[in-house]
Amino acid sequence: MxxxxxxxxxxxxxxxxxxxxxxxxxxxxxxxxxxxxxxxxxxxxxxxxxxxxxxxxxxxxxxxxxxxxxxxxxxxxxxxxxxxxKTYGGWIDRLGIGPASAVFAIVSAAVVAVVLFSPQWLAPLIPASVETKIGDALIGDFGGRFCSTPKGKAALAKLTNALDADPRDLQVEVANIDMINAVALPGRKVILFNGLVSQAKSPDEVAGVLAHEIGHVREKHVMQGMLRQMGLAVVLGGFDGNGGSTLNGLLSTTYTRESEREADDHSLKALKSASVSPIATADFFRRLSAMDGSAQMREGKERAMASYTSSHPLSDERRKLFENSVIKGKAYRPILSSDEWTELKTMCAQDRKVKSGWGFDFE
The missing domain is CATH 2.30.29.30 (Pleckstrin-homology domain (PH domain)/Phosphotyrosine-binding domain (PTB))
Known part of the structure; x- marks a missing residue:
């Protein structure tokens, strides 16, 4: 009916x-x-x-x-x-919102874990030729900002050769940018900014920083970082607002601090092999710690929180690391002569063809 x-x-x-x-x-x-x-x-x-x-x-x-x-x-x-x-659609309605949320959380954690840790074994599998092409495409000649004079380049080569067992595949440059920093980039490229070189008190300070960046290259940190950031950008793309950006930053800086410590260890080993005293690098971090305030931080929660949220270990912690690595009674020697150091330090000022200015932003 x-x-x-x-x-x-x-x-x-x-x-x-x-x-x-x-x-x-x-x-x-x-x-x-x-x-x-x-x-x-x-x-x-x-x-x-x-x-x-x-x-x-x-x-x-x-x-x-x-x-x-x-x-x-x-x-x-x-x-x-x-x-x-169908409130949520498909399998969510069949499981219920509670169990479905739990499954999603587990899967998300697993995906993020893969993104965070897979670059460590994936990066070494990338052929050197591919990495070089990536570096050339990203950096090129750095907008014409690489400084070059015959004696300055010779001093830079001597510095590099003393800090690496086989530097033939490295490209080390000084960029005419007034910034106290240095970076390792794809393609086994290391760039020292002229602000760092000109403000350094000795070539041994520059040696410690350069060896640190070479450590990033040799430990495959550069490609690992690129792969991790690309992966996090994809995985966290679904987060809206600042939440995804903040989470992305915290996850990536956790790895960065680990990389920085490994690069510091590499630097100490390179300085020891070259018979260069780490005290000069310790003095460099002492000045940085006065600038970033880490030298004045109290022990405990304040210092721990600053270290947790910083992409690098605190400058004062790094100062202690290099300071405590000085071997008493060891006969250290300067890595460059006085004339060689002068040529390296003034290379950008002597190069009349080099371009100046920022052009690129690095943290």
Missing amino acids: PTFFDAWHFDGKSAVRRKVEVQTVGNQFYLAELERRHGPFAFADLEYAGEQGDASVYKLGGNDGWRLGLVGNVPTELVPHLPAK
Whole structure:
């Protein structure tokens, strides 16, 4: 025996909302409108389309504009014929929001873990030729900012050769940028900024920093960092606002601090092999610690929090590391002569062709 229900309907052909009566006949139904009747339609072809006001809305497969709205509580006798409501879709509705959230959290943690740790074994698999092409594409000649004079380049080469067992694949440059920093970049490239060289008190200070950056190259930190950042950008792309950016930064800096410590260890070993005293590098970090305030920080929570949120170990911690590595009674020697140091330190000032200015931003 047929049953009847009031509803509203869009036929998919016009924008007219029609008041209709639903007439059910077994697994089919008709829509009656005044003296017209539409159908039959199969309940099996209906799909749940969501809520609109106080109505449960259904669409008809194969007809994009077709809609049927049942206002209020769906009649009990009609429920078995209608498709189930889908609040979140697919497997989430089948599991429930609680279990689905747990599954999502576990999968997300696993993906982030893969992104964080896979670069350590993936980076060494990247061919040197590919890394070189990446470096050349990203850096080129650094916008014409690489300084070059014959004696200055010779002093830089002597410095590099003393700090690395086989420096033939390294490209070490001084960039005419007034910034106290140095960076290791793809393609086994190391760039010392002229601000660092000109402010250094001795070539031994520059040696400690250069050996640190070479450590990043030799430990494959550069490609690991690139792969990790690319992976985090993809994985965390779904986070909106500052949340994803903050999380991305915290995850990446955790790795960066580890890399910095490994590079410091490499620097100490290189200085020891070259018979260069680490005290000069310790003095360099002493001056930096006065600038960044780490020398004045109290022990305990304040210092721990600063170290946790910094992308590098605190300058004062690094000062202690190099200071404590001095071997008493060891016969250290300067890595460059006085004349060689002067040529390196004034190379950018002597190079009349080099461009000046920033052009590139590094942290």
